[in-house]
Amino acid sequence: xxxxxxxxxxxxxxxxxxxxxxxxxxxxxxxxxxxxxxxxxxxxxxxxxxxxxxxxxxxxxxxxxxxxxxxxxxxxxxxxxxxxxxxxxxxxxxxxxxxxxxxxxxxxxxxxxxxxxxxxxxxxxxxxxxxxxxxxxxxxxxxxxxxxxxxxxxxxxxxxxxxxxxxxxxxxxxxxxxxxxxxxxxxxxxxxxxxxxxxxxxxxxxxxxxxxxxxxxxxxxxxxxxxxxxxxxxxxxxxxxxxxxxxxxxxxxxxxxxxxxxxxxxxxxxxxxxxxxxxxxxxxxxxxxxxxxxxxxxxxxxxxxxxxxxxxxxxxxxxxxxxxxxxxxxx
Amino acid sequence: xxxxxxxxxxxxxxxxxxxxxxxxxxxxxxxxxxxxxxxxxxxxxxxxxxxxxxxxxxxxxxxxxxxxxxxxxxxxxxxxxxxxxxxxxxxxxxxxxxxxxxxxxxxxxxxxxxxxxxxxxxxxxxxxxxxxxxxxxxxxxxxxxxxxxxxxxxxxxxxxxxxxxxxxxxxxxxxxxxxxxxxxxxxxxxxxxxxxxxxxxxxxxxxxxxxxxxxxxxxxxxxxxxxxxxxxxxxxxxxxxxxxxxxxxxxxxxxxxxxxxxxxxxxxxxxxxxxxxxxxxxxxxxxxxxxxxxxxxxxxxxxxxxxxxxxxxxxx
Numbered sequence: 030x031x032x033x034x035x036x037x038x039x040x041x042x043x044x045x046x047x048x049x050x051x052x053x054x055x056x057x058x059x060x061x062x063x064x065x066x067x068x069x070x071x072x073x074x075x076x077x078x079x080x081x082x083x084x085x086x087x088x089x090x091x092x093x094x095x096x097x098x099x100x101x102x103x104x105x106x107x108x109x110x111x112x113x114x115x116x117x118x119x120x121x122x123x124x125x126x127x128x129x130x131x132x133x134x135x136x137x138x139x140x141x142x143x144x145x146x147x148x149x150x151x152x153x154x155x156x157x158x159x160x161x162x163x164x165x166x167x168x169x170x171x172x173x174x175x176x177x178x179x180x181x182x183x184x185x186x187x188x189x190x191x192x193x194x195x196x197x198x199x200x201x202x203x204x205x206x207x208x209x210x211x212x213x214x215x216x217x218x219x220x221x222x223x224x225x226x227x228x229x230x231x232x233x234x235x236x237x238x239x240x241x242x243x244x245x246x247x248x249x250x251x252x253x254x255x256x257x258x259x260x261x262x263x264x265x266x267x268x269x270x271x272x273x274x275x276x277x278x279x280x281x282x283x284x285x286x287x288x289x290x291x292x293x294x295x296x297x298x299x300x301x302x303x304x305x306x307x308x309x310x311x312x313x314x315x316x317x318x319x320x321x322x323x324x325x326x327x328x329x330x331x332x333x334x335x336x337x338x339x340x341x342x343x344x345x346x347x348x349x350x351x352x353x354x355x356x357x358x359x360x
Numbered sequence: 361x362x363x364x365x366x367x368x369x370x371x372x373x374x375x376x377x378x379x380x381x382x383x384x385x386x387x388x389x390x391x392x393x394x395x396x397x398x399x400x401x402x403x404x405x406x407x408x409x410x411x412x413x414x415x416x417x418x419x420x421x422x423x424x425x426x427x428x429x430x431x432x433x434x435x436x437x438x439x440x441x442x443x444x445x446x447x448x449x450x451x452x453x454x455x456x457x458x459x460x461x462x463x464x465x466x467x468x469x470x471x472x473x474x475x476x477x478x479x480x481x482x483x484x485x486x487x488x489x490x491x492x493x494x495x496x497x498x499x500x501x502x503x504x505x506x507x508x509x510x511x512x513x514x515x516x517x518x519x520x521x522x523x524x525x526x527x528x529x530x531x532x533x534x535x536x537x538x539x540x541x542x543x544x545x546x547x548x549x550x551x552x553x554x555x556x557x558x559x560x561x562x563x564x565x566x567x568x569x570x571x572x573x574x575x576x577x578x579x580x581x582x583x584x585x586x587x588x589x590x591x592x593x594x595x596x597x598x599x600x601x602x603x604x605x606x607x608x609x610x611x612x613x614x615x616x617x618x619x620x621x622x623x624x625x626x627x628x629x630x631x632x633x634x635x636x637x638x639x640x641x642x643x644x645x646x647x648x649x650x651x652x653x654x655x656x657x658x659x660x661x662x663x664x665x666x667x668x669x670x671x672x673x674x675x676x
Contacts, residue, residue, distance in 0.1 A: 072567045072570060072571075073477050073478050073562070073567075073570070074474070074477070074478060074570060074580060074583050074584055074587075074588055075478050075580055076570065076571075076574055078574075079580060085580055089478065092475055093475065093478075093479055096472065096475050096476070096486070097485075097486065097489075100486060100489035100490055101489060103493075103548065104489040104490060104491075104492045104493055104552070105489060105492060107493070107496075107501075107504060107505075107508075108492065108496070110516070111504060123514065124514055125514070125519075126514065126515070126516045126519055127516065127519050127520070165404070168400055169400045169401050169404050169405075172397045172398070172399075172400050172401065173397070173398060173400065173401030175397055176394055176397040176398040176401070177398075180390070180393070180394045180397060182391065182394040182395075182398075188398065188401070188402070191405070191410065192401070192405060195405070195409050195410070195413070196664075197661055197664050197665070197668075198413055198657065198661075199605070199609065199656070199657050199660045199661070199664075200609070201609055201630060201633065201653050201656060201657065201660075202413065202416050202650075202653045202654060202656075202657040203409070203412045203413065203416065204633070204634075204637070204649075204653065205416070205419070205633075205637045205646050205649045205650050205653065206412035206413070206415035206416040206419060206650065207408060207412040208637075209412075209415070209419075209424070209646065210407065210408065210411060210412050210415065211408075214407060215407065215411065216407070230404060230407070230408055231404075231408040233400070233404040233408070234404045234405045234407075234408040234409040236409075239401065263393075264390060264393040264394075264397070265393070268397070292497060293497055293498055293499075295498065295499050295612055296611060296612070296615075296634075300638065310497070310499075311497055311498075311499040312499075314499055314500065314503060315499065315503065315616055318503065323507075327507075330500050330503060330504060333497055333499075333500050334496050334497065334500050337495050337496065337497060338492070338495055338496065340495075341488075341491070341492070341495040342488075345484070345488055348491070348495070349487055349488075349491060349556055352491065352494070352553055352556040352557070
């Protein structure tokens with residue numbers, strides 16, 4: 030992996046991180062793999078000799094056991110409670126919140142939440158919003174990254190500097206002026222309020238995506254591009270048939286970030302989608318709370334949690350690898 | 361025949377070509393194609409990033425409502441915000457939130473990560489369990505915890521406290537306990553992410569250092585104190601600053617848990633900005649909202665610059 034631009038620290042270079050498929054670049058040192066055979070040679074704070082000593086081994090085992098118990102109670106506990114309460118009648122949940130089904134299971138909660146409370150509709154909205162934001166982010170990041178990294182017109186450095194400078198502007202500054210822009214956008218002359226575009230388009234203005242993708246494109250071998258051009262590939266062909274297929278890892282990371290961020294977003298859709306029929310789950314759940322019976326409401330919460338949790342369990346490695354560099358993202 | 365073939369190499373355009381530039385050579389050199397590829401970026405950033413940033417600066421010195429044309433008012437918005445008695449409350453609350461978040465949430469992930477890095481079997485299970493709360497949508501976590509915090513004796517947390525003989529707590533209903541309750545939930549929701557970052561950083565500690573420490577007769581404790589922690593110094597600074605930047609912008613928890621109450625005890629700066637702009641009975645006070653946003657942004661900007669400088673120096 031090569032770092033062509035010295036303007037940003039290696040911590041900020043998840044492209045290289047993805048390229049080497051390792052969880053560590055935060056220290057800027059050579060990352061090591063965590064695969065089994067190497068883990069034997071690999072060592073942590075406690076040495077092999079230490080492990081043989083009962084005075085160290087026993088307390089460590091106890092600590093690990095306590096940690097695991099704590100993680101199960103705190104990490105898994107609330108999820109299990111939610112799953113249980115989703116199918117428990119309201120009165121049981123209110124009177125004895127920690128009892129396990131004192132008066133039977135009420136499966137109907139889930140169906141009521143799904144159809145009568147229209148979780149199906151809000152769920153659909155959430156998916157549409159996430160899909161659109163994902164597409165806009167990928168489109169802007171790949172075309173922009175390609176232009177800035179591969180095509181490199183003369184003015185590319187100006188555009189790049191302007192994009193990077195937005196990293197230093199906290200999102201909060203944009204809240205009100207962005208809202209007013211969406212209310213009455215220049216050029217378009219039609220309000221985007223109550224359209225999904227109001228959520229999709231601003232999501233594309235994500236400097237971190239551009240940075241990620243551009244860094245990754247920078248690391249691709251230029252010889253391949255030259256060869257493709259010699260073979261007669263045009264600008265678009267080079268992008269579509271050469272650069273994009275070579276960039277699947279980074280596109281995966283950008284996709285994970287885009288979908289998670291969209292699924293979690295609350296304040297922005299709350300502002301720009303006042304029409305309840307268009308709102309995603311995150312915005313609807315707080316507002317339906319007062320008009321929904323508790324057991325059905327908890328079922329609705331459980332349904333909203335299910336998809337992200339299942340996605341996490343399936344794509345655990347991608348999530349945790351992204352999280353390792355997530356710390357560098359949030360600033 | 362493609363337009364690109366005229367250029368020797370896109371990465372290294374020659375000087376002479378630059379001197380003889382006309383619109384025609386620009387077009388034949390693929391200038392249009394470049395622009396087409398940059399177009400989505402320029403449009404989206406122009407409309408939804410650069411333009412609002414400029415607008416924020418302009419709006420902070422104007423009175424803006426959606427009916428009449430904006431009027432220049434100089435520093436009036438800033439002085440209005442600075443004279444708002446709620447501003448002091450909001451700043452103190454935000455700092456209180458940040459301090460509590462540091463007490464609850466700063467040492468804990470480090471201890472967990474150091475312990476987890478020594479796990480021999482099923483390491484993945486530990487990280488997955490720790491990360492699970494981070495995956496739960498934040499709105500769901502807050503609404504769930506709001507139910508857990510029920511102040512009656514049959515509330516979830518009060519039931520658990522009852523098992524060990526502690527009387528029911530008012531949690532969110534009391535001005536004194538509301539903020540710690542918010543922070544407790546926020547810590548639960550965020551700690552897993554920090555643990556994963558620390559775990560990644562722990563892997564990058566060179567094992568030779570531990571070997572060397574053992575030759576010098578260091579105990580496990582000594583190795584943690586003299587090798588691990590100094591090696592993690594950089595990342596500890598980074599997470600510290602990131603956490604402060606994050607807590608300064610806290611909105612979801614106070615908005616959904618308490619709406620800023622009871623008696624403004626959980627009113628944060630961001631909630632105040634939101635109230636200026638979107639919950640004002642006299643209509644949106646967009647000028648004051650932007651003025652306060654800019655003041656907050658300056659503080660955060662200084663922290664971000666510090667963060668970038670630190671990560672840069674530390675990773676070289």
